[in-house]
Amino acid sequence: MLFMVIERFKNQDPIPVYRRVRDPGIKFPDGLRYVGSWIEPNFDRCFQLMECDDLRLLQEWVLANNRDLGMTFEIVPVVPSKETREVVAPFLDEQ
Secondary structure (H helix, E strand, O other): OEEEEEEEOHHHOOHHHHHHHHOOOOOOOOOOEEEEEEEOOOOOEEEEEEEOOOHHHHHHHHHHHOHHHOOEEEEEEEOOHHHHHHHHHHHOOOO
16 A cells, blocks of 8 residues: 655654664654655655555654654655546446
């Protein structure tokens, strides 16, 4: 399953997070895969796409690697647009 992880930087300050990425690196539990990320220009939020079959792996990652940085997290299950189009397609011509 895919999850959009929305992180809020404490005080819009990404420096502590980027130090962690640079120095010891961010560790992911086996079975949790980082797909990609995007940062808002004002450094308020980071949007990370993650993949795993067990939501507990995301919980473990949040607690083990990030709780000391003062960030908050929202985890949202998402479905790729292509797969959604396949679900919606049979209903497109209904009136």
